[in-house]
Amino acid sequence: MKPVICLLLGSAMGALLTGCGGMPWDGPEGPPPPPPLFISPHGEAFRGGAGQGSGLDLWFAHSDQDQDGRISEAEFDRDAKAFFAVLDANHDGTVTSLEVTSQQKAVAQEVLAGVAPQRLRPTSGGMGGGGGPGGGPSGPSGGAERGMGARPSRGQSPMGASRFGLLQEPEPVMAADVDLSGRVTMDELTAKTAQRFLRLDVNGDHFIDRAELPAGPMGPERPPR
Ligand SMILES: [Ca+2]
Numbered sequence: 001m002k003p004v005i006c007l008l009l010g011s012a013m014g015a016l017l018t019g020c021g022g023m024p025w026d027g028p029e030g031p032p033p034p035p036p037l038f039i040s041p042h043g044e045a046f047r048g049g050a051g052q053g054s055g056l057d058l059w060f061a062h063s064d065q066d067q068d069g070r071i072s073e074a075e076f077d078r079d080a081k082a083f084f085a086v087l088d089a090n091h092d093g094t095v096t097s098l099e100v101t102s103q104q105k106a107v108a109q110e111v112l113a114g115v116a117p118q119r120l121r122p123t124s125g126g127m128g129g130g131g132g133p134g135g136g137p138s139g140p141s142g143g144a145e146r147g148m149g150a151r152p153s154r155g156q157s158p159m160g161a162s163r164f165g166l167l168q169e170p171e172p173v174m175a176a177d178v179d180l181s182g183r184v185t186m187d188e189l190t191a192k193t194a195q196r197f198l199r200l201d202v203n204g205d206h207f208i209d210r211a212e213l214p215a216g217p218m219g220p221e222r223p224p225r
């Protein structure tokens with residue numbers, strides 16, 4: 001049975017403040033910190049909690065729709081497109097940075113706290129994310145570390161979602177906007193999703209196994225594997 005996905009899509013901030021794990025908001029100085037955040041390769045927020053596993057565990061179970069313990073290319077693609085539909089608030093078939101930011105404000109404010117100001121400007125260049133489009137397959141001997149793409153150098157703080165995900169991409173959604181039009185189309189999403197699958201499928205067997213992934217987000221505090 002899949003664990004309950006603690007995902008607060010489109011919900012009000014009140015839901016965030018009460019916590020995904022049913023944590024009460026009882027601190028006199030403000031809300032307790034929300035459960036640890038995980039940002040999926042597609043940019044979707046998952047929060048683990050007591051008895052639920054980590055956010056990464058929840059995303060994996062969510063993506064593994066047939067529950068065979070591995071994520072196929074089709075499952076990975078469906079996962080990306082399902083989240084795209086969530087983000088596309090005005091249902092015009094594209095996703096803009098405003099739509100992304102609006103969703104992040106509701107469910108993953110930690111991501112916004114780490115985004116450099118220039119990256120929030122829709123006209124800024126270099127929206128390729130930390131890994132960039134060059135993040136191809138790392139080969140069967142690459143190991144998880146190589147497969148995740150470029151890590152920030154020691155002492156450098158990764159920005160945005162890169163602190164909470166696997167691919168070191170500050171803006172996983174807008175990173176798909178390869179023509180820098182300010183909006184992500186379905187074609188762009190599909191192409192980016194395929195690239196990501198290749199990066200995560202470290203052994204090249206066309207499935208993402210849990211063992212191919214790190215134990216958690218590739219944050220700056222995590223020692224290299
Ligand atoms: Ca599966």
Ligand SMILES: [Ca+2]
Nearest residue numbers: 088092094095
């Ligand atoms: Ca839209």
Ligand SMILES: [Ca+2]
Nearest residue numbers: 201205207208
């Ligand atoms: Ca694999």
